[in-house]
Amino acid sequence: MNFVQPIRDPVVIEGIKVYLKVRSLRNYLFFCFGIYSGLRVSDLRLLKAGMVRGTHVNMKEQKNKHRKRFIIHPGIKDELDRYIADMHDDDFLFPSRQAKKKTRLRDQPFDRSTAYKMLNQAARKFDLREIGCHTMRKTWGYQLYMQDPRNLALLMEMYGHSDPAITLRYIGVTQDMMDAAIMRLGAPQIAMSRTHFQ
Template structure:
């Protein structure tokens, strides 16, 4: 099984945003919320309108940690200024306890409507949107990894260690080498080192 990778190229990120917005405001904002907050898809899909209406931050206990031995604590994620206005317009007319990213289908077995977007639907949507640009190692963690990758890559060199520590806390990682591998940074460093290699020609 392939390791899920971040989207490294900012130009491709902007193209994906453009494509998604053209087809679906829901899918566009789902993607943007992921790359601007670092939330897991499992947390994104369960967000309700009340979590973002008239808010500057989203506060939640990550679903993966609430019933496990991992540290379970409330986390705050800022709603990025680049999408705040789009998000406000998107939720106009929605009730507070509507799911922010609702499924468009009713459940086959129960007939339920107004449910959150299914994880498999989110995966297919992301795979199609991202795969169009030749990126192969795509998964539900791609958004989270993209957020972390660009957070650290755009940090000034003197803030790199501090940013890595922040990411470790956000990801609930206890080992910085795991965080670096998770973000694909060790592979990037290896690739760059190999490309720089040069053997003398005789």
């Protein structure tokens, strides 16, 4: 299994937002919800229009059944309100554009594989590697940590981690520290005379 990375550069994050927005408001809002909430893709895809009509979202996470409440980022609120204006409260926020193959049901949430394809298509445009469905969740954590390392305890709580080392590794900070440490290593200084090689 590949270890996916967060998107570290805020300029690239903004670029991906613009790239997605001109192609699909649905995909743009999906990405924004991911990087502004820290939700898993499995939770994002099950959001419904009625859940996002206020200023906060109240929900239960699929994986661990924890109750979660978070604010909708004000930077996307106006676009979100326009997007859901004609939706019913029980409509999925991020519906599939096709009927499901096995059940033939319409108006179902889009599949995890759709999220993966969308993220990877955008990542290729920005020359990003090691991108996957957890990238948005990790990007959220990475940006919060870089904004203020004191957010580590909050991130541990949000991710359900019991050890700071697990959280730092998950959001890619441990990798950053390892890379920086290697880069600080000096090139070995070899001070030998020619006579040593004769």
